Amino acid sequence: MKQIVAVDPGLNACGVSIFNESGRLEVAKLVENEREAALDLPTRWEGMALAVGAFVAAMSTRWVSVDRTVIVEMPKVYPAARQKGDQNDLMNLVGVVASIVNLGMSDRRRIVYPRDWKGTLDPDDMIERIKGRLSSTEHGRVRLPSAATLQHNVWDAIGIGLHVVGRLEPKRVIAR
Helix, strand or coil, X not given: CEEEEEEECCCCEEEEEEEECCCCEEEEEEEECCCCCCCCHHHHHHHHHHHHHHHHHHHCCCCCCCEEEXXXXXXXXXXXXXXXXXXXXXXXXXXXXXXXXCCCCCCEEEEECHHHHHCCCCHHHHHHHHXXXXXXXXXXXXXXXXXXXXXXXXXXXXXXXXXXXXXXXCCCCCCC
């Protein structure tokens, strides 16, 4: 069984989606870091990676063998005019990304930058595009957190996966 795991990283929680070999969504949810915020940062990065690994392993038990590719979004520092928030926060995301990539879930690992998969589209418009690419069965496999402010992490993980399997491209309309 081939599997694509897409991760939208966070220090306290990561959006994680798993796609099957047909490019269909199997499951998506927010995976939370069980390590305390008072702990040192490398320990928290590792805790987040281990939580993602445990979720992926738990979701993969029904397959005898899994040929997995792991894709993680890598934060990118943009020119000052386009920056949002404290750019130092991105350093913690890089720590989480490195911990996930080095966890050993797969020999095939890659990163994707935000602009690579979502371009400059408004975040809410991108979520609507992502929702529009899923079948009703796939929608039923999305486990959103109750906190609305965290739901975008799950949608981003799904969007990354859809991008990788070739299902996120804008629909083209050709005038005749």
